[in-house]
Amino acid sequence: MIGVFDSGYGGLTVLKEMIHRLPEYDYCYLGDNARTPYGSRSFDTVYRYTRQCVRYLFGQGCRLVVIACNTASAKALRNIQQHDLPSIDPKRRVLGVIRPSVEAIGEHTRTGHVGILGTIGTVQSESYLMEIAKFHPHLRVFQEACPMWVPLVECGEHRQGGADYFVRQHIDRLLRQSAEIDTIVLACTHYPLLSEKIRRFTPAHIRIVEQGRIVTESLYNYLQRHPEIEQTLGKSGKRIFQTSDAPELFDRFAAIFFDWHVRSEKVVFQ
Secondary structure, three states: EEEEEEOOOOHHHHHHHHHOOOOOOOEEEEHHHHOOOOOOOOHHHHHHHHHHHHHHHOOOOOOOEEOOOOOHHHHHHHHHHHHHHHHHHOOOEEOOOOOHHHHHOOOOOOOOEEEEEOOOOHHOOOHHHHHHHHHHOOOOEEEEOOOHHHHHHOOOOOOOHHHHHHHHHHHHHHHOOOOOOOOEEEEOOOHHHHHHHHHHHOOOOOOEEEHHHHHHHHHHHHHHHHHHHHOEEEEEOOEEEEEOOOOHHHHHHOOOOOOOOOOEEEOOOO
């Protein structure tokens, strides 16, 4: 299977695009809802949690795991790739969401001024600043941490009027950093659930970039380049959903993303 991991529900926005674009593959989604949000946690804690979840997905038969969480990609992915995979199984692969997003940014901006909206952990890691400097050194990058956005989504309050204040507040703070920002990257896979409000409080000429399609297209290209991985993947259209919190809550919330009923299983981490 292809494993898809997130600290909560946000990675479902990525999984939905994967299923739409690559429906033939088998997928196992794991949401660490019991320990969300990751954004305000330390590097060591995020690394420990992410490594535990990746190892679990390997144990479920996943040959390839996509970390559909910006915070985990920023704080844990490199260590897992460089230090853990060689001892666990060098034939398995773990991919993240930051690099594909960064590689695509150059296609969107015209002014060269790019805004990043993310969690505290993603912003403080400066992962986007470093990666953009590698791929697009001519771009100017401005960041804004949005600590309330993930809790609003995880609590199901993202569609309520009370969320408007927090959405507008952070967009205004970001745009005050540069009047030339013409592209904003939603650097958290939870944020597309707030996309209607984000669009409402963002000037119409600014392009808003979500990660689901970008990450999915990157996965497709990766599999084309690596047939030794692609050929090990199941192609029966299987979908497995797992959560570290209450399955009934996960199933109810997951219904927002999919047109069919989701039945998840509970995973207990020590």
